[in-house]
Amino acid sequence: xxxxxxxxxxxxxxxxxxxxxxxxxxxxxxxxxxxxxxxxxxxxxxxxxxxxxxxxxxxxxxxxxxxxxxxxxxxxxxxxxxxxxxxxxxxxxxxxxxxxxxxxxxxxxxxxxxxxxxxxxxxxxxxxxxxxxxxxxxxxxxxxxxxxxxxxxxxxxxxxxxxxxxxxxxxxxxxxxxxxxxxxxxxxxxxxxxxxxxxxxxxxxxxxxxxxxxxxxxxxxxxxxxxxxxxxxxxxxxxxxxxxxxxxxxxxxxxxxxxxxxxxxxxxxxxxxxxxxxxxxxxxxxxxxxxxxxxxxxxxxxxxxxxxxxxxxxxxxxxxxxxxxxxxxxxxxxxxxxxxxxxxxxxxxxxxxxxxxxxxx
Amino acid sequence: xxxxxxxxxxxxxxxxxxxxxxxxxxxxxxxxxxxxxxxxxx
Numbered sequence: 363x364x365x366x367x368x369x370x371x372x373x374x375x376x377x378x379x380x381x382x383x384x385x386x387x388x389x390x391x392x393x394x395x396x397x398x399x400x401x402x403x404x405x406x407x408x409x410x411x412x413x414x415x416x417x418x419x420x421x422x423x424x425x426x427x428x429x430x431x432x433x434x435x436x437x438x439x440x441x442x443x444x445x446x447x448x449x450x451x452x453x454x455x456x457x458x459x460x461x462x463x464x465x466x467x468x469x470x471x472x473x474x475x476x477x478x479x480x481x482x483x484x485x486x487x488x489x490x491x492x493x494x495x496x497x498x499x500x501x502x503x504x505x506x507x508x509x510x511x512x513x514x515x516x517x518x519x520x521x522x523x524x525x526x527x528x529x530x531x532x533x534x535x536x537x538x539x540x541x542x543x544x545x546x547x548x549x550x551x552x553x554x555x556x557x558x559x560x561x562x563x564x565x566x567x568x569x570x571x572x573x574x575x576x577x578x579x580x581x582x583x584x585x586x587x588x589x590x591x592x593x594x595x596x597x598x599x600x601x602x603x604x605x606x607x608x609x610x611x612x613x614x615x616x617x618x619x620x621x622x623x624x625x626x627x628x629x630x631x632x633x634x635x636x637x638x639x640x641x642x643x644x645x646x647x648x649x650x651x652x653x654x655x656x657x658x659x660x661x662x663x664x665x666x667x668x669x670x671x672x673x674x675x676x677x678x679x680x681x682x683x684x685x686x687x688x689x690x691x692x693x694x695x696x697x698x699x700x701x702x703x704x705x706x707x708x709x710x711x712x713x714x715x716x717x718x719x720x721x722x723x
Numbered sequence: 724x725x726x727x728x729x730x731x732x733x734x735x736x737x738x739x740x741x742x743x744x745x746x747x748x749x750x751x752x753x754x755x756x757x758x759x760x761x762x763x764x765x
Contacts, residue, residue, distance in 0.1 A: 670763075
């Protein structure tokens with residue numbers, strides 16, 4: 363989704379004017395999300411009434427598909443753009459509220475397995491992307507951005523690393539386009555492969571959370587398989603997100619040692635600034651639910667609020683995926699990204715199958 | 724890069740986008756806890 367949403371200076375001084383600019387786009391996200399949900403229910407209702415057996419297409423896919431159709435066939439008026447960009451906000455709020463669906467025991471069990479797998483995934487991904495970047499003679503900082511984006515958390519990691527290693531705008535645009543295009547492909551391929559391999563909800567969710575780069579796409583890829591898989595995908599992806607500060611710090615130190623980035627003066631502060639705070643929010647809500655601060659009905663309400671937030675996110679995923687814009691970025695970073703992603707998908711699938719054999723996920 | 728612009732806007736409002744998302748979620752959780760939001764349909 364291209365387009366500038368920079369604030370004029372007088373609006374920056376007035377928070378209410380700033381917030382008002384988001385309303386049209388948020389309403390568009392809500393309308394698309396609701397249309398997706400209504401389509402799923404209507405088709406299922408029709409099939410049931412007419413005794414038809416048709417595969418259930420989840421609201422997730424409808425919302426993404428409607429968004430994709432709009433963004434790739436129409437020119438979205440500029441006044442919608444700030445609100446569309448809020449899908450990132452809804453994603454994070456959705457993850458925090460999703461904490462209500464995890465008691466701490468689940469978090470510790472699945473999170474513990476996730477941490478081990480995440481360390482292996484990150485090490486393997488960084489190594490693979492670095493080797494591929496060198497093989498295809500990509501610019502070193504572009505290779506770093508692709509490595510960080512594919513190892514940790516897609517666009518957020520690329521944006522965080524861009525500032526830390528003083529990368530060019532052009533390099534970060536290349537890396538973001540490649541990661542987003544590959545995320546769109548993963549949305550279609552991952553659920554199909556998961557079903558073909560008869561993966562369990564937990565195993566598939568772990569795989570999607572480990573292998574799909576961008577948090578929004580990982581959440582959607584999980585939810586496209588099943589509701590339970592979506593839950594696990596978010597947990598695994600959140601574990602991955604929590605490592606962002608360490609990976610970016612490592613690269614910042616590396617590039618500073620080569621005199622091509624500013625030195626990191628206070629490493630503790632750097633880690634805290636880069637740490638995704640919504641991970642803490644998720645843990646707090648999970649902790650409160652584990653200690654029965656909320657009754658059963660309230661837990662249900664929180665879980666549904668999380669679903670609504672994700673609905674807006676999925677609409678945003680479709681709306682900001684513009685294939686024409688992505689194709690302008692050139693083929694080489696995309697080829698490196700695609701090769702790396704296939705290898706990472708195979709690596710993480712192997713890890714998950716191995717973990718499943720040991721822990722019966 | 725609209726994500727970057729949104730993050731900038733959030734920061735201009737005093738806190739990062741992450742923190743705003745956490746605050747909004749906590750406020751919603753509080754409203755649910757005290758009974759203002761009783762039933763959230765899906």
